[in-house]
Amino acid sequence: MKVALKIIIPIAILVAAIMGFKFLGSLKPAPKSRQPAPVVPIVELVKVSAADHSPPVLSYGTVSGYFETELTAQVSGVITFVSPKFRVGEKAEAGDLLVKIDPRDYEAALAREEANLTVAERTFAEEEILAEQAAGDWEASGRDLAKASDFVLRKPQLAAAQASIASAKASIAKAQADLERTEIRAPFDAIVTQRNASPGNRADAQVVLGTLVSTDRVEIRLPLTASQSARVGLPANVKLTSPLKPGVEWEATLVRMDPTVDRQNQVVFAVAEVNDPFAEGKEPLPVGIFANASIEGLAIGSSYEIPEAALVNDSYVWKVSGEGELERVEAERLHSHAGSVFVKLEDGADGELRIVSRPLSNFKAGMKVKAGEQ
Numbered sequence: 001m002k003v004a005l006k007i008i009i010p011i012a013i014l015v016a017a018i019m020g021f022k023f024l025g026s027l028k029p030a031p032k033s034r035q036p037a038p039v040v041p042i043v044e045l046v047k048v049s050a051a052d053h054s055p056p057v058l059s060y061g062t063v064s065g066y067f068e069t070e071l072t073a074q075v076s077g078v079i080t081f082v083s084p085k086f087r088v089g090e091k092a093e094a095g096d097l098l099v100k101i102d103p104r105d106y107e108a109a110l111a112r113e114e115a116n117l118t119v120a121e122r123t124f125a126e127e128e129i130l131a132e133q134a135a136g137d138w139e140a141s142g143r144d145l146a147k148a149s150d151f152v153l154r155k156p157q158l159a160a161a162q163a164s165i166a167s168a169k170a171s172i173a174k175a176q177a178d179l180e181r182t183e184i185r186a187p188f189d190a191i192v193t194q195r196n197a198s199p200g201n202r203a204d205a206q207v208v209l210g211t212l213v214s215t216d217r218v219e220i221r222l223p224l225t226a227s228q229s230a231r232v233g234l235p236a237n238v239k240l241t242s243p244l245k246p247g248v249e250w251e252a253t254l255v256r257m258d259p260t261v262d263r264q265n266q267v268v269f270a271v272a273e274v275n276d277p278f279a280e281g282k283e284p285l286p287v288g289i290f291a292n293a294s295i296e297g298l299a300i301g302s303s304y305e306i307p308e309a310a311l312v313n314d315s316y317v318w319k320v321s322g323e324g325e326l327e328r329v330e331a332e333r334l335h336s337h338a339g340s341v342f343v344k345l346e347d348g349a350d351g352e353l354r355i356v357s358r359p360l361s362n363f364k365a366g367m368k369v370k371a372g373e374q
Helices: 002-026 104-140 155-180
Strands: 045-049 051-053 057-065 068-072 077-082 097-101 183-185 190-195 208-214 217-224 236-242 245-262 267-275 290-295 300-307 316-320 326-337 340-345 352-356
Touching (some): 217 290, 245 290
Antiparallel strands (some): 236 290, 316 326
16 A cells, blocks of 8 residues: 555655646746748849940950061072161161172173164164165165055065164163172162071072061051951041050051951951050050050940849849839840940930849849948
């Protein structure tokens, strides 16, 4: 009996404690449900207005000489003189003597042709006298001069002597030209980019002695896509830069468009010219250098300039109304430059618009937002 009581009493106490805890819990009032406060995203805005924008058109190319010629010998002979100006990097003015070939053979040829002319002139003078004598003899015989043959009057002989004079004069002109060609001169103001001639070398016809590039101007061909070419007019200002010469800028002018289209890449080429690229006191623009070009573009009327990230799927932007609500506005991309995109907006409203610069993926029309940095 005592053992049973020892077991029953602790169990009864535990049951009573549990029932008392449940009773006290039932006396606590039920918690009231709370509606969570709406989350308002904080967005960064940019204020934009419709205006005429003229972003540049970007391209690239390699600078080439406007005139570039390979200096060749038109006569053969040993080179006896090479000018100090005929060195790579040196400048030469039009008419400067660059190379001289031994002229003695050509001086002798000229003297020979001049002697031939003297003989031809003497022969012609003799034929004139003989022709006069033949005409006098014919008339002295009592015959009519009109019936005399040309051969009797020595007209063919006189014409042959006259032709010999013309031939001798032409030969003299050729000999004089050959003699002048022993002196090879710069055809225009140029800078020397290559030289192959040295004293003692033999120059032969059509052998390249060196290369000259004109110094008055150079040009650069710039590829343009269809959309780029639509934004370029002639003439247009162009700024050239090159990674080989950091911090240097050259002014150029877009002067013409190539009439053909590159079949492989489907681009057209615009040609820009740089005047006086080797002028004293300014950084020269070397021929063959790669350059980036920033071309002055035509104005884009009534467009908006917004950050690239503000344009969603290349089709719309989010505008914030005066009440802080989002509005979706359809947009048409017109041009991009330096992280900005120029668009036309369907909204078409005048005045200033507030555009979300970095839209979120969960944006919906009518959603409330709070402006952050503007």
